[in-house]
Each structure stands twice: as C-alpha cells, then as structure tokens.
Amino acid sequence: MSEYKSGSNLEKVLKAGHFAFTGECGPPLGANVEHLKEKAGHLKGCVDAVNVTDNQTAVVRMSSWAASLILLQEGLEPNFQMVCRDRNRLAIQSDILGVYSHGIRNMLCLSGDHQRFGNHPEAKNVFDIDSMQLIHTVKTMRDEGTFLNGQDIDVPPQIFIGAASNPFAEPFEFRVHRLAKKIAAGADFVQTQCIYNMDRFREFMKRAVDMGLHEKCYILAGVTPMKSLGMARYMAKQVPGMDVPASLIKRLQGAGKGKVAGEGIKFAVEQIEEFKETEGVAGVHLMAIEWEHRVPEISELAGMLPRPKV
Amino acid sequence: MIVAEQKPIKEILEMVKDYNKILVLGCKGCVTVCNVGGSKEAAILASTLKIAARKTNKKIEVEEHTLERQCDPEYVDEVKDMIDDYDAIISIACGVGPQFLSERYPSARIFPGVNTKFMGGAVEHGMWSERCAGCGTCVVHHFGGLCPIARCSKSLLNGPCGGSSDGKCEISQDVDCIWDIIVRKMTELGRLEELLEFMPPKSWITARDGGPRRLIREELVI
Numbered sequence: 001m002s003e004y005k006s007g008s009n010l011e012k013v014l015k016a017g018h019f020a021f022t023g024e025c026g027p028p029l030g031a032n033v034e035h036l037k038e039k040a041g042h043l044k045g046c047v048d049a050v051n052v053t054d055n056q057t058a059v060v061r062m063s064s065w066a067a068s069l070i071l072l073q074e075g076l077e078p079n080f081q082m083v084c085r086d087r088n089r090l091a092i093q094s095d096i097l098g099v100y101s102h103g104i105r106n107m108l109c110l111s112g113d114h115q116r117f118g119n120h121p122e123a124k125n126v127f128d129i130d131s132m133q134l135i136h137t138v139k140t141m142r143d144e145g146t147f148l149n150g151q152d153i154d155v156p157p158q159i160f161i162g163a164a165s166n167p168f169a170e171p172f173e174f175r176v177h178r179l180a181k182k183i184a185a186g187a188d189f190v191q192t193q194c195i196y197n198m199d200r201f202r203e204f205m206k207r208a209v210d211m212g213l214h215e216k217c218y219i220l221a222g223v224t225p226m227k228s229l230g231m232a233r234y235m236a237k238q239v240p241g242m243d244v245p246a247s248l249i250k251r252l253q254g255a256g257k258g259k260v261a262g263e264g265i266k267f268a269v270e271q272i273e274e275f276k277e278t279e280g281v282a283g284v285h286l287m288a289i290e291w292e293h294r295v296p297e298i299s300e301l302a303g304m305l306p307r308p309k310v
Numbered sequence: 311m312i313v314a315e316q317k318p319i320k321e322i323l324e325m326v327k328d329y330n331k332i333l334v335l336g337c338k339g340c341v342t343v344c345n346v347g348g349s350k351e352a353a354i355l356a357s358t359l360k361i362a363a364r365k366t367n368k369k370i371e372v373e374e375h376t377l378e379r380q381c382d383p384e385y386v387d388e389v390k391d392m393i394d395d396y397d398a399i400i401s402i403a404c405g406v407g408p409q410f411l412s413e414r415y416p417s418a419r420i421f422p423g424v425n426t427k428f429m430g431g432a433v434e435h436g437m438w439s440e441r442c443a444g445c446g447t448c449v450v451h452h453f454g455g456l457c458p459i460a461r462c463s464k465s466l467l468n469g470p471c472g473g474s475s476d477g478k479c480e481i482s483q484d485v486d487c488i489w490d491i492i493v494r495k496m497t498e499l500g501r502l503e504e505l506l507e508f509m510p511p512k513s514w515i516t517a518r519d520g521g522p523r524r525l526i527r528e529e530l531v532i
Contacts, residue, residue, distance in 0.1 A: 085464070089511060111471050114463050116481040125464070129511045132468035136508065148511060166472030174493045177506055178469045185468075185508055193472055240473040240480035 005142065005188060006160035008105035009077045010049040012310035013283075014189065014218045019276055020283025021304045022079060022191065022220060023047035023295055026056060027067035036062070040071050042292040046299040048307055049106055051191070051285070054081040058118025065099050072103055079162060080104045083112025088128040089137070089148055096141060100157035108162035108191065109134040132185050135163055139186025163187035165219075167204035168197060168243035176207040183217040190217055191285040194224035195271065196235075197243040205280050214280030221275045224287040225298060226252055226264035265298055272302040311340035311431060312404040313438040314347060314424040322355070322400065323362055325421045329398035330369065332359060334423065335389070335411070336376035337403035344438060346424055347402035349376040355402060355423060380407030386414045393418050429460075446516025446523065452509065454495045459512075461488035467509040469493070 004011050013020050023043040028035050043050050050071055054064035061067075068078035080099050087095065096107070111131040115123045129137065137148055138161050145156040163182040167175050179190060195201045201221070208214060226232045232252055236244035248267065255263035268286075275281045284304075288295050299305050326332055334352045341347025352374035363370040375392065378385040380403035393399065393415045401407040402423040411420045428440040443460035449467075450457045459465045463481050470489030473480025477490045496502050514520060 111464055111466060113473070114481045116463075127464045127466070128514065130464065130466040130468050131471075132466075132508065133511045136510070164472065169470065169472045169474045170476065170487075171470070171474070171490055171493045171497075173497070174469065174502075174505075177502070181468060181506055181508065240475045240478075 002158075006105040006158045008049065008160045009310070010079065010106050011160040011188070013048045013308055016308065016310045018283075018308045018310070019304075020218065020220060021047050021299065021307065022049045022051060022283065022285045023292075024051040024053065024285070024287040024289070025067070025071065025292060026053045026290070027062035027064060029059070029061055031062060033070060036067055036070055037074055039292040040074050040076055042295050044074070044076055045307065046295050046305065047286070048283075049077040049079045051079040051081055051108060051287075054083045054110070054112070055086060055118070056081075056113065058085065058113045058115040058120070058123075060119060065095060065102075065104070068099065068104055069102050077106065078104055079106040079108055081108040081110060082134065083110045084127055084129055084131060084134055085112030085115060085125050088126050092129070092134065092137060093141065093147055096138060096157050096159065097153075100159060105158065106160045106162060107138060108164065109138060109187075110164055131163065132182060135161055135182055135185040135187050143186075161186050161188045163190050164193065165190050166193035166241050167195070167201055168193060169241035172200075172204075176204060176211065176213070179208060180211060180213055183213055187217055189220060189282070191220045192222040193241060194222045194235075194287060196248055197245050198271070198274070200243060202278070205278055209280040214282070218282035219280055220283040220285040221271070221278070221281050222285045222287060223268050223271050223275075224289060225261075225268035225291065225294070227261050227289075227291055228264075229253060229260055232264075265294065265301065268298060269301045272304070311343050311429070312406075312426060313344045313428055313430050313440075314341050314404050314426045316346055316351070316355070316402070316424050317422065319358060319362070322421070322423055323359070326359070326398045326400065329419065330371065331396045332356075332370060332372045332398045332400060333389075333392065333396040334359070334372065334374040334400045334402065335380070335407070336374065337380040337401075337407055338376060339379045339381065339403070341403055341424065342376075344432070347404070347407075349374070351402060352376050355400065377403075380404075380410055383410065383414065386410050390415075444517070445512070445514070446520075447513070449512075452504065453492050454499070454501070456488055456492050456495070458488055458492065461486075467512060469505065 025040050052064045052068045064081050068080045071078045109131050115125050145153050165179045232249050235242050252260050252263050272284050334356045336349050336352035337347050356372045356374040359372045399420045400423040405426040408420045408422045429442040430438050430440040433439045445459050463479050474487040474490050479485040479487045
C-alpha cells in the first residue's frame with residue numbers, strides 16, 4: 001500500500017509539510033482550447049495544483065473534467081471540481097471513475113451555485129446528493145472500494161478529497177461545525193471561500209484549531225486579489241456569502257486612479273504572508289479570476305516560488 | 311393544502327377562444343381554501359369570460375358549477391348529465407381536477423384554469439408558502455420539524471451552503487434560508503448536536519423520481 005491516499009502532487013506537498021499553493025482556472029465559454037492553454041500556462045510552475053471550476057455561477061462552460069484533462073496534458077495537476085447541481089449519483093460515480101482513469105487525482109466536492117444565478121435559470125436542477133454526501137461518496141469509493149449501493153468497484157479510484165468551506169456565510173457559529181462534518185465525511189483538504197474579512201477568518205481558524213480540525217485535514221485559505229473598485233463593490237453587494245469590509249474598499253479607493261489593481265495585489269500578498277504564520281493554515285488557494293497572467297507576479301511577491309518538488 | 315393561482319386571464323381566453331358554451335367548474339377542496347377555485351372564484355371567472363366576449367361582440371354562454379371535490383370519482387360523476395351541454399370545461403381545481411375530468415369524460419374538452427403551485431399553507435392573509443415536496447418518506451423530525459427538502463433551494467440535508475446570508479437564500483432576498491432557521495432553532499433548543507450527525511444520501515424511490523406513484527390500502531379496497 002502506498003503511504004498516500006492518491007499520490008497527487010498536492011497531497012505529497014501537503015504531507016511533506018510544505019505550505020501549499022493552489023491556483024484556479026475557469027474553463028472557456030466554448031471550445032477555445034488555446035485560450036485555456038494560455039491561461040493555464042501562466043500558472044505552470046507557480047502552483048501545486050489548479051482548480052478547474054465546474055460550470056461556476058451556473059454558467060455553461062466547457063466541462064470541468066474535459067478542461068482538467070487538457071491541463072493534465074499541459075503538464076499541470078488539476079483539482080477537478082464537481083458540483084451536485086448537474087449530476088445524479090449515477091453520473092457522479094461514473095465521472096469519478098472516468099476522471100481517475102485519465103489520471104486526475106484531486107477532486108473538490110461542492111453543492112454548486114443554484115441555477116437561478118446563471119445563464120440557464122429555466123433549467124431543472126438535480127441535487128440528488130449534497131456536497132457532504134459527495135465527499136462521503138468519494139471516500140466510500142476510494143476506501144471501501146464500493147459504489148454507494150455497496151457493490152464492489154473493479155479498481156477503485158484513488159482520489160485526494162477536497163471540500164469547500166465558507167467562514168463568512170451564515171450562521172457563523174455553525175460554519176466551523178460544518179467544516180468538522182465535512183472532515184468527518186472524508187475531506188482530506190479544504191479550500192475556503194475568498195477571505196477579505198481577516199478578523200472573522202482569524203476567529204474561524206481559532207475555533208477550527210481549538211477543535212483540532214487542522215490536525216485532521218489540510219486547510220487552505222482562499223485569496224482572490226481585487227482587480228478594481230468595481231469588482232470589490234460587486235463582491236461586497238452582489239455575491240452571497242462574501243464578506244468584504246468597508247475598510248478594504250476604502251483602502252482600494254485610497255490607492256488612486258490606475259493603482260487599485262496594484263493595491264489589490266498588495267493586500268493579497270499581505271494576506272498570504274499572514275496565512276503562512278497562522279496556526280492551522282496549511283496553504284493558500286489563489287483564485288485570480290480571469291487574472292491568471294498576474295499569478296507569477298503574485299507568487300513571486302508572496303515568496304511562494306519556487307514550488308517544492310516532492 | 312394544495313396551493314394554486316389563477317392563470318392569466320389572457321391565457322384562459324386564448325385557450326377557449328374557439329368555444330361558445332363554456333362551463334367553469336370549481337372545487338370545494340384546497341382551491342376554495344386558498345381562494346382560487348371555489349364557487350366564488352368560479353362565478354367571477356364566468357363573469358369575466360362573459361364581459362370579455364361582450365367586448366369583442368362574441369356570443370357565448372358561460373355557466374359555473376362547483377363540485378365537492380374534483381379528486382374523487384364520486385363527485386366528478388355528479389356532472390355527467392351536464393358535461394355534454396358544453397363544448398369546453400374550465401376546471402379551476404388543482405392539476406388533479408382536469409385529469410379526473412378528462413379520464414371520466416374522454417370526449418370533453420377540459421382546460422386548466424389555474425396553475426398548481428405547491429403543497430403548503432397560508433403564512434399570512436394572502437400569502438402562501440411551500441412546506442412539503444411530497445418525497446414520500448418524511449424526515450422533518452431530524453431538522454427541528456422543518457423540511458430542507460422542500461424549503462432549501464438545493465434540498466441540502468447536511469447544513470447550510472455557502473450562499474446563506476442574513477438569513478436569506480442565495481437565490482433571492484425574498485426566500486428565507488431554511489437552514490439558517492433550522493440551525494438557530496436547534497441551537498436555542500440545545501439540540502445542535504443532532505445537526506452534526508451525517509445524513510446519508512436519501513432514497514428518492516418514494517419520491518416522484520421513483521416513477522408515478524400510487525397508494526393501495528388493502529383494508530379499504532372493496
């Protein structure tokens with residue numbers, strides 16, 4: 001038996017005790033493979049694994065498994081995201097087998113944004129199982145070697161199981177319990193929602209550490225650099241479960257014309273520096289939304305380069 | 311009860327525009343309680359159709375009648391001598407009514423006059439809210455007596471998603487996050503522990519996903 005659950009690069013980096021660094025790449029709004037390769041190219045060598053989003057915000061894009069395979073071919077390690085909105089338990093389990101067969105070793109289990117947000121609000125949703133049950137499904141397939149119905153799997157998938165946590169959604173007191181529940185269900189690593197309210201995140205991490213959750217699971221802090229004031233205001237007002245303090249908007253405003261993006265990066269780098277020292281934080285998940293070309297610069301400034309080879 | 315709302319009058323007029331003898335058929339069940347398909351509403355709809363016809367100089371006859379229930383063959387039978395007198399029947403019962411009528415009177419032209427919305431109740435005067443998704447295996451006791459299958463937009467069974475904000479659901483400020491309510495209630499009752507237990511994937515065999523449903527109670531079969 002291997003000492004690893006999946007043998008993914010991300011798992012190896014984390015297990016070796018390195019401060020992990022993951023990135024994100026949204027599949028194209030079409031079959032523009034070149035654009036995807038170009039975006040992914042910026043992340044190469046900067047991060048340990050790249051999250052590939054699954055019809056995020058319920059907008060139709062190239063499927064996450066297909067884009068993950070392209071990343072794999074490009075020499076990047078994907079963290080394949082899967083939402084429960086668009087698949088029932090049959091499709092979920094067969095997709096897990098499919099991606100594993102093609103070499104995908106990390107998977108992030110999500111419920112998924114409701115389709116009312118997206119560009120097909122008339123769609124019927126699935127939600128046969130929820131994110132918690134999806135985590136449990138992957139774990140059952142990997143560790144028990146069985147499908148959800150108890151039948152044996154002929155060569156079970158060895159996947160490093162990821163989950164999401166939003167420390168800023170409500171009810172706040174329940175959030176750390178929900179994280180604990182996800183870990184108990186089988187999460188090996190957790191990536192948090194974008195953090196802007198540092199006080200609230202510190203409090204969340206304190207509670208997580210008090211409960212010993214950081215010893216059972218790798219917690220990666222979510223960072224999304226603000227590109228503009230418009231983005232900051234949009235995040236603050238329009239995105240549910242996002243907590244953007246007024247003080248941050250004021251700071252970005254104070255940067256002056258043409259310097260907001262730089263200030264956004266500066267704030268992100270300060271965050272990463274703090275997370276390196278925060279008890280219980282095992283790494284950072286950098287979600288530079290449609291800003292992949294700035295990732296090398298951010299990685300450099302945050303002292304995240306070079307990435308460890310394990 | 312089953313909650314319904316009247317279809318837009320334009321849609322009803324369009325449906326029956328080729329018919330001159332129309333019967334509006336109400337129901338004294340749920341749709342009477344939610345003020346959409348009882349005898350009062352049948353009379354109002356009949357008058358509306360007549361006024362609309364008069365405006366376009368169309369000659370039509372409209373009458374109304376209200377059955378005890380449209381979901382019971384015994385009561386549906388009650389109109390057997392009337393049905394042939396009309397060339398269109400508008401049922402303002404829930405979606406069950408037009409079907410029981412169509413099955414009992416195969417040659418009659420039956421139209422739905424209401425849109426059936428959900429199983430729920432009146433939370434305020436003039437405001438109804440969904441409570442039950444009819445999944446066929448009730449589990450509300452696990453969630454402080456509140457149903458996340460019917461009332462969470464994603465039917466989540468293991469706690470609130472990351473979109474819960476200020477007690478509202480991510481889909482709309484008009485939708486309460488039922489998980490916020492469940493968590494707060496269980497916390498107040500000192501029963502939060504119960505929500506920390508993993509809820510395994512639910513069997514949807516008993517829900518609509520298992521195919522059209524029927525119920526047989528042998529002791530009642532004659």
